[in-house]
Amino acid sequence: MPARNAVSIGQGPVDVDIREVVRNRIATDPKLRGFKLRPDVCTEIETRLMEKADGMFRWAVCQLDALQACLDLPSLREALQSLPESLNEMYTRILRSIPEVHRARAIRILQFLTFAEHPLRLEGIVDAIAVDLEQIPAFESENRLLDPREIAGYCSGLTKFTTRREFKYREGVDKDTQLREHIYDLEHPDGGADEDADRYYEEVVELQLARASVNDYLVSNHVPEDFRDKLRHDIAHQAIADISVAYLMTAAHTPEGVDHTSSLPFLQYCAYSWMPHAAVAENVGKRCSPWVIRLFTAPEEFEYWAHLHRAQEYFAEDSATPLPLYYAARYGLQESVRILLKKGADVDAGGDNGHSGALVIACEKGHEGIVRLLLGKGARIFASLALQRACTYGNEAVVRLLLETGIMNGRALRDASLGGYEAIVRLLLEQGADVDERHDALLEASERGHEEIVRLLLVNADVDAYAGFVHALESACRGGHEAVVRLLLEKGARIDNSVALRLACYKSHEAVVRLLLLEGADVHATDVLHEACRGGNEAIVQLLLKGGANVNARSEYSWHPLIVASHRGCEAIVRLLLQEGADVDAQEGRAGDALEAASHGGHEDIVRLLLKEGAKVNEPRRYWGALQAASSSGCKDVVQLLILNGADVNAQGGHYGSALWAASDGGYEAVVALLLEKGADVHVKGRHDMNALHAASLEGHEAVVQLLLAKGADVNVQSGPWRNALRAASSEGHRAVVQLLLEAGADDVEDVDEYGNHDSALLTARENGDEAVVQVLQAARANGKGSVPCRNLYREPPKPTGETGGFWDDAVESV
Incomplete structure (x- = not known):
């Protein structure tokens, strides 16, 4: 510089x-x-x-x-x-100044602070130094420091206390439930969550090394010799593993072991972290801790530890505990595996619920030495699955070892191809793996763009073979891998159907689309232009139109390109299609037309553009109508724009029956207010012969109900399967709406029809078991609210669909 x-x-x-x-x-x-x-x-x-x-x-x-x-x-x-002249000299003086009587505990503290998997709570490290590996039991609570903060005196100048806030789980309450409660309180601050925040968090004190330079010093050669051996990488890890296992085995025989969080604060670390420490000791130091073997060969203590460990894993609650050999193989404890095998462990014993034993997990984790040990002892039952797992995780050395033993699996080639492990694919092919078995290896490699693997497989693979419902070219096009697409085409892949081009268009892979068109893909094929519009890539749409695609082509599902683009909100594509002569009023079966599609999506600029191009705002349609579509989605600005352009606010028919009904059903207060302001009839009928008040009451939209009542809606009008608004609200347990309707004069609280059938809001609430609504209705009855004469309309009401997108959601997905 x-x-x-x-x-x-x-x-x-x-x-x-x-x-x-x-x-x-x-x-x-x-x-x-x-x-x-x-x-x-x-x-x-x-x-x-x-x-x-x-x-x-x-x-x-x-x-x-x-x-x-x-x-x-x-x-x-x-x-x-x-x-002292330097930090290193200063740290050395501190170590040498530690009294001999405190030196063992000081070393143990430094081992944990330097090599632990994560910082320990102060209470946890206090328990760790209280463990005596020469005694049985190894841990006695009376050996704890009387004042935990006195622990700083062992290594004064090298350590410090830190505090942090940690989520506090309450005893006797499911953890997931507590987290959900906390998240709810955070999302609803008005509920007083801030005042009760302490019930979720606690202050946690941790002991840590005072500075990063202390850690650097402790793992350097500047440490005095009498400390250096104890702070050696493998020695320290073995010490932590021994202490952790000894603490675990003691806890297994104490009442406190059941409630380990508060009574045994070091237990959680021991349960989840002793294995990585033991693995370092065994693989670097080539020594196995006698404490680890003691745990693996003591059924009661092992079952206790496995129960703690499994709580954090995806084991079924009613499944059997995995065997010690499985755990030793899983965590790379090679010396432990060797000893367990010498003690007679069954090399082919199955694991837990879908875990097929030690060989499979060792291959999955890539522990080559353990795999060699297990194979040497004759492990074969799950060998084929083991090869597949090794290929899935890219463990080349393990794959080579299994292949040398003569093991083969038909899915291994597919899994290696999927992962992009070229060396493993080459190994499998050299060993005679059938590239055309199931045809899925080429497909997976093509979809993920592994060009060199595709090249390897194509030496013998059928380039046009189908795997499932697609072939390799289509997979490569879907993934947008131009180089792979080019390679497949060079090897003779056919493009005589439109699937490859459609996938590339929908996924917006412009370079692949260009390549396919150059190679003769049919631009006029069914749905090609529609998929490009659906993908929203203007350049691809322009490319297809320049290639001669029909701008008014019908899709397989009766959609029009302009409708697709309008629904997706792609203004540039809509403009392009209109410039190329797209029919602005084209209607396609369930989909309606472009104006309807854009209105439902709330795409105001597209609605404005379509209206400018002459789209008919009141054109009769089978299902919707533009105003009804916009109202059902709560798009106030679009509703206002349509009304300004002459939309009839009282037009009936279509999916919801009327715009006011659609807005009321969705709970869109602003849209309801606008429609009423523009002259919408508050009593106009909609779906299921219900009016807007019925719809809003059924869905519990209190503000909309209040607005409709203020605009003169008849609270006791009789129609539809729920007969009136009060019964509709009662059927879904909307207490606030029920109260509002009663205050507005609703009086169908309890009724007997002309045939003697009990059919009322109160009966409905009772049947649903909604005590809050029942109490409100009973109070109203006591105050003189009764019933009104009515015709018998009782029938089982249809379950509300809760639709907001109606036919649009289904239609879009069907493309």
């Missing part, structure tokens, strides 16, 4: 911070405060530390910690004259 572009940060700001910390500590630290009475001594401390700190903030802090031990001026000055 040129010097002119470099900015010197300097250590000036750091020195200022260090000086401030030194002054503050001298003034406030009880063990240093005595020197405050001597300003010259304070200046001497500050000057000496600043001279030696050289920008090392941590160094200065540690020296202040060391000076706390100085009781008089001579010892203070001696300490100031012998300050």
